[in-house]
Amino acid sequence: xxxxxxxxxxxxxxxxxxxxxxxxxxxxxxxxxxxxxxxxxxxxxxxxxxxxxxxxxxxxxxxxxxxxxxxxxxxxxxxxxxxxxxxxxxxxxxxxxxxxxxxxxxxxxxxxxxxxxxxxxxxxxxxxxxxxxxxxxxxxxxxxxxxxxxxxxxxxxxxxxxxxxxxxxxxxxxxxxxxxxxxxxxxxxxxxxxxxxxxxxxxxxxxxxxxxxxxxxxxxxxxxxxxxxxxxxxxxxxxxxxxxxxxxxxxxxxxxxxxxxxxxxxxxxxxxxxxxxxxxxxxxxxxxxxxxxxxxxxxxxxxxxxxxxxxxxxxxxxxxxxxxxxxxxxxxxxxxxxxxxxxxxxxxxxxxxxxxxxxxxx
Amino acid sequence: xxxxxxxxxxxxxxxxxxxxxxxxxxxxxxxxxxxxxxxxxxxxxxxxxxxxxxxxxxxxxxxxxxxxxxxxxxxxxxxxxxxxxxxxxxxxxxxxxxxxxxxxxxxxxxxxxxxxxxxxxxxxxxxxxxxxxxxxxxxxxxxxxxxxxxxxxxxxxxxxxxxxxxxxxxxxxxxxxxxxxxxxxxxxxxxxxxxxxxxxxxxxxxxxxxxxxxxxxxxxxxxxxxxxxxxxxxxxxxxxxxxxxxxxxxxxxxxxxxxxxxxxxxxxxxxxxxxxxxxxxxxxxxxxxxxxxxxxxxxxxxxxxxxxxxxxxxxxxxxxxxxxxxxxxxxxxxxxxxxxxxxxxxxxxxxxxxxxxxxxxx
Ligand SMILES: CC(C)[C@H](C(=O)O)[C@@H](O)C(=O)O
Ligand SMILES: CC(C)[C@H](C(=O)O)[C@@H](O)C(=O)O
Numbered sequence: 077x078x079x080x081x082x083x084x085x086x087x088x089x090x091x092x093x094x095x096x097x098x099x100x101x102x103x104x105x106x107x108x109x110x111x112x113x114x115x116x117x118x119x120x121x122x123x124x125x126x127x128x129x130x131x132x133x134x135x136x137x138x139x140x141x142x143x144x145x146x147x148x149x150x151x152x153x154x155x156x157x158x159x160x161x162x163x164x165x166x167x168x169x170x171x172x173x174x175x176x177x178x179x180x181x182x183x184x185x186x187x188x189x190x191x192x193x194x195x196x197x198x199x200x201x202x203x204x205x206x207x208x209x210x211x212x213x214x215x216x217x218x219x220x221x222x223x224x225x226x227x228x229x230x231x232x233x234x235x236x237x238x239x240x241x242x243x244x245x246x247x248x249x250x251x252x253x254x255x256x257x258x259x260x261x262x263x264x265x266x267x268x269x270x271x272x273x274x275x276x277x278x279x280x281x282x283x284x285x286x287x288x289x290x291x292x293x294x295x296x297x298x299x300x301x302x303x304x305x306x307x308x309x310x311x312x313x314x315x316x317x318x319x320x321x322x323x324x325x326x327x328x329x330x331x332x333x334x335x336x337x338x339x340x341x342x343x344x345x346x347x348x349x350x351x352x353x354x355x356x357x358x359x360x361x362x363x364x365x366x367x368x369x370x371x372x373x374x375x376x377x378x379x380x381x382x383x384x385x386x387x388x389x390x391x392x393x394x395x396x397x398x399x400x401x402x403x404x405x406x407x408x409x410x411x412x413x414x415x416x417x418x419x420x421x422x423x424x425x426x427x428x429x430x431x432x433x434x435x436x437x438x
Numbered sequence: 439x440x441x442x443x444x445x446x447x448x449x450x451x452x453x454x455x456x457x458x459x460x461x462x463x464x465x466x467x468x469x470x471x472x473x474x475x476x477x478x479x480x481x482x483x484x485x486x487x488x489x490x491x492x493x494x495x496x497x498x499x500x501x502x503x504x505x506x507x508x509x510x511x512x513x514x515x516x517x518x519x520x521x522x523x524x525x526x527x528x529x530x531x532x533x534x535x536x537x538x539x540x541x542x543x544x545x546x547x548x549x550x551x552x553x554x555x556x557x558x559x560x561x562x563x564x565x566x567x568x569x570x571x572x573x574x575x576x577x578x579x580x581x582x583x584x585x586x587x588x589x590x591x592x593x594x595x596x597x598x599x600x601x602x603x604x605x606x607x608x609x610x611x612x613x614x615x616x617x618x619x620x621x622x623x624x625x626x627x628x629x630x631x632x633x634x635x636x637x638x639x640x641x642x643x644x645x646x647x648x649x650x651x652x653x654x655x656x657x658x659x660x661x662x663x664x665x666x667x668x669x670x671x672x673x674x675x676x677x678x679x680x681x682x683x684x685x686x687x688x689x690x691x692x693x694x695x696x697x698x699x700x701x702x703x704x705x706x707x708x709x710x711x712x713x714x715x716x717x718x719x720x721x722x723x724x725x726x727x728x729x730x731x732x733x734x735x736x737x738x739x740x741x742x743x744x745x746x747x748x749x750x751x752x753x754x755x756x757x758x759x760x761x762x763x764x765x766x767x768x769x770x771x772x773x774x775x776x777x778x779x780x781x782x783x784x785x786x787x788x789x790x791x792x793x794x795x796x797x798x799x800x
Contacts, residue, residue, distance in 0.1 A: 159633070159634040160634050160641065163635075164637060190558070190560050192673050193554050193672065194555075194556050194560075194562075197552075198556075200556075218601075218636055219635050223600075223601075224638065225638075230605070231606065232604075232606075233604065233605035234602065234604045234605070235602075235604075235638060236584075236600045236601065236602050236639070237600070237601045237636065237639040238599070238600055239580075239598065239600075239601065240597075240598050241597045241598075242594075242596045242597075243589075243593055243594065243595035244593065244594075272522050272525050273580075273581050273685075273686070274580055274581065274686070275581075275583075276582075276583075276585040276586065276587075276597060277597050277598070277599040279522065280587065280597040302689075303690050303693035306668060306690055306693060306694040307693045307696070307697030307702055308697075310554050310555065310672060310697045310698055311702075324632070324635070327635065327665045328664055328668055331665035332669055332672065332694075335668070335670075335672045335673055340673075
């Protein structure tokens with residue numbers, strides 16, 4: 077059965093890493109006999125905005141809403157369009173309109189990558205020693221559109237914004253997180269909270285975690301306030317397995333986790349609608365990176381890793397594992413494989429893409 | 439002129455580190471001819487709650503409101519009193535009622551401490567290489583008392599909580615942060631934001647930063663979204679000088695910063711009312727630490743460092759510097775000085791307190 081993939085390369089290095097992502101997906105499709113159809117779209121980019129005065133065409137839902145997945149590069153180019161305009165006009169809108177209520181972001185210490193966080197005795201951490209999955213609520217919480225400003229321009233000026241948590245919104249992401257935890261060997265779920273300070277919404281979050289934990293007696297559950305949790309990420313990242321957080325806390329932890337593993341430039345993310353009523357969206361964490369865009373030196377591994385997650389979501393676990401194996405084989409130190417500048421090498425984006433596609437085919 | 443200090447040891451290791459803090463303050467008072475009067479209070483502790491059913495006596499403001507400063511140990515003992523009850527009934531109430539609108543938390547890599555974050559090449563960072571001050575808004579923002587729950591107990595249940603930012607509240611903490619930045623050699627101020635996602639309150643924060651920056655042309659200002667900012671703390675903590683954030687972002691960064699310097703167990707914090715209309719409060723970051731309480735092994739350096747900040751605030755910069763010098767002298771590796779277990783030693787709390795008082799007197 078054919079999978080129809082909407083491809084949105086977007087801005088900056090998004091357009092450079094996307095061809096490598098597709099190269100590897102095509103290699104996987106050949107190897108595993110998967111039928112992939114790629115449809116390319118030029119909207120959801122700041123270039124599109126400059127031409128059309130908006131991020132998306134009016135019929136964007138018709139154009140991409142029927143696809144099986146969206147393979148996404150990066151969006152945002154602050155010199156052309158302010159971030160909140162480009163993001164709320166595309167990526168954040170997709171999350172809401174396609175009800176992609178779970179955001180999954182793995183943070184794993186990969187071979188050949190030096191982690192900036194060391195063990196208590198100062199020795200380096202080994203590949204695989206850090207291996208966690210951040211599960212982020214992706215549609216409500218602190219990212220709310222309710223609020224506003226009063227007494228504007230005066231000394232009495234005041235600005236308010238609601239955080240909104242719903243039973244449905246909280247429970248469905250928690251359930252997903254419990255299921256992910258249950259599927260992993262350590263079966264350990266950590267909840268990010270701040271119920272001692274944010275004393276209305278966050279105690280509710282805790283309550284729902286405690287309630288759902290009763291249904292998962294096989295999952296070991298703990299919770300930490302977000303402040304000390306960030307400290308633990310640095311001091312004992314090996315302690316964590318699956319970590320679930322609200323929209324904001326998940327956002328923070330899913331940058332911090334990959335940073336602790338030295339992989340923020342190659343980390344993937346999956347914006348999932350587990351009901352499959354709408355397409356899910358797969359995007360690398362790195363963004364458009366204006367500082368290195370146009371040079372052909374961006375690391376394509378994040379985009380490729382996203383492709384692996386997309387195939388997994390589409391039911392091809394074997395192809396996912398094979399792509400991950402190929403990434404790890406290329407990253408392995410001392411193998412002479414090309415590496416981009418962020419990993420201390422001098423190779424170009426497509427050198428790395430070709431090496432991974434080659435390792436996969438081999 | 440005499441300084442009247444209200445002493446609240448509070449819970450857990452608060453009661454163990456406080457005597458060492460006072461020991462060192464008394465040594466400083468003697469050396470620099472400062473007149474300190476210590477008045478001890480047993481409220482604002484969970485033991486007090488167990489006896490009286492509340493955290494504070496009704497006339498607490500009369501009892502401590504006239505003091506020049508509050509020297510605070512730690513509050514909280516979840517087995518006796520839920521955290522949100524003990525904290526909103528004491529510490530968080532002091533911050534509000536005494537309008538302690540600035541929270542200052544230094545994060546500095548000290549001698550003799552191994553930082554868990556290393557350089558890009560894997561080599562360890564040197565003492566002083568990380569040296570930042572987190573300036574946190576301390577009275578409004580995300581820590582709001584406005585909000586509630588509806589459709590309780592049903593599938594439609596919804597919980598909302600307002601984040602509230604006022605011009606007065608934002609401007610006064612920003613001004614303080616700009617002044618702190620101006621007073622330091624690097625004159626570099628970083629603002630924590632999330633205006634791309636939290637798109638009502640956070641753009642306002644950015645706007646006020648940009649407005650005030652015009653008054654401080656000598657201060658180099660930049661801003662980062664909180665997600666990538668936490669990543670930068672791990673990857674290049676040496677880049678930062680003064681970092682200002684909202685109540686929640688400041689809370690997170692002021693645990694993460696000390697964690698990156700390996701000093702979360704010894705970091706101090708100052709809850710300041712710079713107008714001096716009400717007392718300011720000085721408390722170590724570590725909290726009551728139920729897991730090690732009662733053993734006499736807690737590290738008293740956080741409490742002692744707080745004492746130094748308190749003397750600084752009371753106008754005794756020289757005494758502050760002398761205490762910091764004594765702390766650093768004792769921490770210096772290979773000097774045979776006592777160290778507590780968290781720093782790899784076997785000494786008790788009072789051994790370390792006596793060593794620092796001795797170094798100060800010498
Ligand atoms: C205990 C808690 C409510 C408090 C806070 O969040 O302010 C603490 O984390 C702190 O930073 O002083
Ligand atoms: C760009 C920004 C709005 C977005 C977010 O905060 O969700 C990004 O940080 C992410 O994590 O995908």
